[in-house]
Amino acid sequence: MGRxxxxxxxxxxxxxxxxSGMSQHEISRKLNISRxxxxxxxxxxxxxxxxxxxxxxxxxxxxxxxxxxxxxLQQVRDDTLSLNDLIxxxxxxxxxxxxxxxxxxxxxxFDMFSYVAPRKPRINHRxxxxxxxxxxxHLSWAENDWSNFIFTDESGSVGIWSYPTYHGxxxxxxxxxxxxxxxYIDILDHHLPTVYEKFLxxxxxxxxxxxxxxxxxxxxxxxxxxxxxxxxxxPWPGNSADLNLxxxxxxxxxxxxxxxxxxxxxxxxxxxxxxxxxxSHDTIQKLFESMSKRIRQVIKRRGFASHY
Numbered sequence: 001m002g003r004x005x006x007x008x009x010x011x012x013x014x015x016x017x018x019x020s021g022m023s024q025h026e027i028s029r030k031l032n033i034s035r036x037x038x039x040x041x042x043x044x045x046x047x048x049x050x051x052x053x054x055x056x057x058x059x060x061x062x063x064x065x066x067x068x069x070x071x072x073l074q075q076v077r078d079d080t081l082s083l084n085d086l087i088x089x090x091x092x093x094x095x096x097x098x099x100x101x102x103x104x105x106x107x108x109x110f111d112m113f114s115y116v117a118p119r120k121p122r123i124n125h126r127x128x129x130x131x132x133x134x135x136x137x138h139l140s141w142a143e144n145d146w147s148n149f150i151f152t153d154e155s156g157s158v159g160i161w162s163y164p165t166y167h168g169x170x171x172x173x174x175x176x177x178x179x180x181x182x183x184y185i186d187i188l189d190h191h192l193p194t195v196y197e198k199f200l201x202x203x204x205x206x207x208x209x210x211x212x213x214x215x216x217x218x219x220x221x222x223x224x225x226x227x228x229x230x231x232x233x234x235p236w237p238g239n240s241a242d243l244n245l246x247x248x249x250x251x252x253x254x255x256x257x258x259x260x261x262x263x264x265x266x267x268x269x270x271x272x273x274x275x276x277x278x279x280s281h282d283t284i285q286k287l288f289e290s291m292s293k294r295i296r297q298v299i300k301r302r303g304f305a306s307h308y
Contacts, residue, residue, distance in 0.1 A: 006037055011051035014041045062096055063106070066258060071103065072110045073257055076268055077158065110263075123239050128303025130237040135295040146291050149234075150195055150209045153246035154179055158265050160272065161187050164245055166288045167198040172276045174269060184216040185225045192231075209233045210244065242306045243294055245287045252279060 010031065017027045024042065028035045045051055063071075067090070074089055075081055081089075083100040086107075090098050123131070138145075147166035154161040159175040173191060175183050192209075199207055211217045211233050226233065241247045256275035262268050290308065297306040 006033060006041070008051055011041050011045075014038055015045050015051060018042055062098060062102070063090070063094070067094055067096075068106050068109070070254070070258055071106055073254060073262060075107060076262055076265075077155070077254070123304055127237065127239045131240055131243075131298055132303040134235070134237045134240075134243075135298045138291075139295055139299070141292070141295075143289055143292075146288050148199065148207050149288075150207065151245045152209070152211050153244055153250070155246075155250050158268055158272075162246070162249075162276075163191075163195060164249060164284050164287065165195065165198050166285060168281060169249070169276075169279055169284050170195060172272060179214075179216050181216045181219040181221040184222060188225070192229075210236060212236055212240075212244065213238055242308045243291075243298070245284075245291075248287055248308065249279065249284075252283065 010033070013031065014027055014033075017030070018024070022030070024035055024038045027033075028038050031038075041051060070093065071086055071090065074086060083103050086103045087098060087100065090096055090103070150163050150165050152161070152163040154175075159177065159179060161173045161175065161179075163170040170191065171194075173187055175187065177183075196207060209231060213236060216222060217233075237243075253272065253275055256278055257268075257271050260267075260271035260275070262271050294306050294308050297308070298304075
């Protein structure tokens, strides 16, 4: 039998100990690894600037390095994603079919992991009816009608909330932990006044606020807050992410984040702020212009999801 290969975590430890000033002999004694292995690891790192093992001869990887980083980014943004969630992300984003083992191996390359979870529910009959009803109600809306609409949403285990309006993209707002009614009300209280400032004072149409039906949005405490502030959020059909422009903005943000080196939550926050400023006003307006097409497509598909 051959000698057991040294894992990548141990190799990283070797490099860190060497960088701290420890000799190869001392590292060998501390980790109980041969001096030859220590020498080869350090020599390889000095030449290639990596401790990763070269891939053996075999089938070419289905995924490029960029696509692997995209999977990593999804997991950094939301560490509650399951392997099945990530598999669906790969299929929809890259049109590539991969196994749970492949996704798990990619996460391991970045010292990350995920879990197996049940599938999310599809659009049911009641939701289809609600979506169709909503779309028919807004079928005749023109671009000018949507220009007074505020879409809102939150995303990720690194909690972020924001909104687009036809007149501009709102700030990216961070919150700690899971969103509850108190945190949601605090966000609205601090940022809704700024939202309304984006609209012209002489605007003849009522400004409409959109939110989905998650518990913090529709709780008794939140409803009382809306009543006190005389705010009437527009009724929203369940399971309708394809009608919410914020979902597209999250996707645009994900694409822009790929060029950043992100390994933890703090690096993610910094990258999010930078990438957020790169989203152009023209991009936002084009999303608003797509609303009529989205609605017609949902109607054509009898309430099922559009491709948006």
